[in-house]
Structures are given as C-alpha cells and as structure tokens.
Amino acid sequence: MRVLVTGATGFLGGYVVEELRFHGHEVIAAARKGSDTSRLERAGIAKRPFDLAQPEGMSGAVRGMDAVVHLAAYYTFTGQKELYRKLNVDATEALVKACRSEGVGNLLYCSSTEAIGPVQGIGDEESELRPQYDYGRSKVEAERAVRELSGPMGWTVLRPSGIYGPGNVDDVSYWTIVTYGDRRSTRYIIGSGKNLIQFVHVKDVALAFRLALDKMEVASGRTYIISDKRSYTYEEVYHMLSELKGVPPPKGHIPAFLAKAMVAPVQLANRLRGKDSFLMRTSTIDALTTDRAYSIERARLELGYEPQHDLKSGLAETIEWYRKNGFLPPA
Numbered sequence: 001m002r003v004l005v006t007g008a009t010g011f012l013g014g015y016v017v018e019e020l021r022f023h024g025h026e027v028i029a030a031a032r033k034g035s036d037t038s039r040l041e042r043a044g045i046a047k048r049p050f051d052l053a054q055p056e057g058m059s060g061a062v063r064g065m066d067a068v069v070h071l072a073a074y075y076t077f078t079g080q081k082e083l084y085r086k087l088n089v090d091a092t093e094a095l096v097k098a099c100r101s102e103g104v105g106n107l108l109y110c111s112s113t114e115a116i117g118p119v120q121g122i123g124d125e126e127s128e129l130r131p132q133y134d135y136g137r138s139k140v141e142a143e144r145a146v147r148e149l150s151g152p153m154g155w156t157v158l159r160p161s162g163i164y165g166p167g168n169v170d171d172v173s174y175w176t177i178v179t180y181g182d183r184r185s186t187r188y189i190i191g192s193g194k195n196l197i198q199f200v201h202v203k204d205v206a207l208a209f210r211l212a213l214d215k216m217e218v219a220s221g222r223t224y225i226i227s228d229k230r231s232y233t234y235e236e237v238y239h240m241l242s243e244l245k246g247v248p249p250p251k252g253h254i255p256a257f258l259a260k261a262m263v264a265p266v267q268l269a270n271r272l273r274g275k276d277s278f279l280m281r282t283s284t285i286d287a288l289t290t291d292r293a294y295s296i297e298r299a300r301l302e303l304g305y306e307p308q309h310d311l312k313s314g315l316a317e318t319i320e321w322y323r324k325n326g327f328l329p330p331a
Contacts, residue, residue: 001213004062006030006050006095007071009037011168012110012160012202016069017045019206020213030061030072052087055094062099067106067216069209070095077133077172078276088138089145096149106154106216108209109146113161113198113225115139118290122231125159125223125298132287143223154220156212158205161227161294165202165314166321172278173199177318178327179279180238181247189250190259190285193235196293200227201309211303224299229307231293240312244319246331256289 003020007013008029017040020027029040030050037047050061052072062068074087092109099107114136116123131137146155164173181187208226212219232240242249254262260282267281278284299305309317322328 001066002026002028002064003067003069003213004028004030004048004065005069005071006061007073007110008040008045008047009035010071011165011171012163012205013071014039014167015165015202015206016071016209017043019203019210020069021045023210023214025210025213028065032072052091055091055098058095058098059102062095062104063102065099065102065104067108067213068095068099068104069108069110069213071110073110074138075135075171077135077278078281079134081134084134084138085141088135089141092142093145093149096146096153096155100149100151100153104153106156106213106220107146107150108156108158108212109143110209111139111143111157111159111223112136113159113227113292113294115143115159116225116294118287118292119294120291122293122295123225124295125225132283132290154216156216156219156221157223158208158212159223159225160205160208161198161200161225161292163202163205164199165318168202168318169327174327175279177241177315178322180241181245187248187251188254189234189238189252190254191234191256191289193238193250193253194233195289196231196233196291197237198227198231198293199311199314200307201314204228204305204307204309207308208299208303208305211299211305215303218302222298222302224303224305225294225296226299226305227294227296227307228309228311229296231291232311234288237311240315244312244316245328256285259285 003025029045029047031037031047032051048061074083117131168174
C-alpha cells in the first residue's frame, strides 16, 4: 500500500515510517520545509512538502496515495489557543477534504487519550470526553472533523496515551525522566501517590498504526485506545525511576493544596518573564492527583494489538539511550 505519513520527521513519525516499510508498505514522508530530513534521506525515503499552516498544498501531498497516516500536530500543553485551532483542528479538516478530493482510500488519525482526560475507574473508547488541556480539546474537535467530513473514505482514530522511548527529547515524558531526582519537585510525591497513570512505548504505537492499516476492513470507522497493558500508580513509576537512575526514592508526600501553594509563585514568576514550564503549573498538580487509566481491550480484540514493552523494561531502554546520547550522565 502507498502511504503518506505526516509528521514523519518527528519522534513517533520515525518509528511509524520504519514499521510500515519493514512490513512492505511504500512510505512517502510528508515533511515541513526546514525540518530535519537527514534520517529520511539516509533511508532513501521519498518526501513530499507538507505544512499544517498551508492547507492549499495538501492536495498535492496526498495525491496518488492509498492511505494517509496523520501524525503531525501542534503538540504542547502550554501552547496558544489560536494555534491549537489552526494547526490541530483546521489543518485536520483541510487534510480530510484534500484526501477525499484526491480519492485517498483511508485516513488514520493520531489523536490522544488526552481527548478523554481524567477518568473515574478505567476509561475506554465510550468514556465521556473531559479533556483537561487545550491540547486535548483540540484533539476532540479534530476527531469530530475526521468522523464528520470523511464521507465514504475509510477512517480510523487512534488514541495513544503518553508516549515514551528512545529518541524522545522534547516533551513531558522526556523532561520527567531526565529531571527525576534532580529537582525538589520530584523528591516528594504529590498527594497519595495512588493515582493512576498509563504510558505506551513508541514502538507499540507504531505497531498499532500498522495493524490498523493492515486491517482497515475492521478498523474503518473505529476509534482505538493504544497503551501499555496496565496503568501504574505514581508511586510505582517513581520507584522504577529511582531504581533505574540510581537515585533515592521520594522522601514522603505533600498534600495537593500545599503543592499548589508552592508552585503558584513559580508559575507567576515564569509568566512575568515570558516563560512557561508544564511541570511548574498548578494544573499539573491536578493532573497528578487524578487518574488516567485506560482499557486497550478493543484494540486487542479487533486489531490483535498486544504491547511488546512493559513500563520498567521500556524505561530502562530509554534511560540507557539517554545516557549513550548525552542527555543523562553515564551510570
């Protein structure tokens, strides 16, 4: 199958391109002008220009494709509302219309469990959507565009949870792993530590996209949560990181209200300086004291998806990569 992958130069995109090529698909990389395409060029992968901010060029990018995997997005939890709208929602609407006009057979859209947000118990594809951040809200709207505008074209929405793995050097997972044990904020557990969080290794996400593409007769018109086999308490995650990084575990607990009182002045000072830090926001305290636990049963039953990485071994692999590449000091 001839497949265009948007966001191909990004962290997830690189793994999706490799997974699809390995399993026999002809992959074309959609790349924004000025992005680093050296990895694609070394692999001999064809490229087409693509820019979320330039919808007029999308028809040319998708022309002649059997399928499009749409990964490119404005991914940040501290961004500008107008850019979430323009780059995540409007751009997705434009891409769907371009795919239809050019006769693309199937569109696979990368959403996020942040479209669901915090849950009571275990969330699934039918859970009420209560996104906490503008990023998640933009994903809800983009999903709606995919469903409502695709018409007879096949479509699938995949919602990965927090993605981590070797090569990830610029998001919440990266900063959490790299700074763990070095900041005062990670020397204590905020709240009870019993709240749940769920991650997924980047290779498992790439696997899920390939399975959905190969099983479009089942996956078309469906939404899937893609994650690890299970969720973990924050206590479990912190103790894994302590063991793997060789640093002391958290000393104790800080009530959420006290943590907010400590973070609020830092957040204000950052704002006055024109800076921002997701880890130093009162909203992050709220995130740490709610549950993000999700079921992958639909993906298992319909796609045959089975995660190949548990969190501890995946973190060990990722930390080793960070050490080898200078993002962490040697053990």
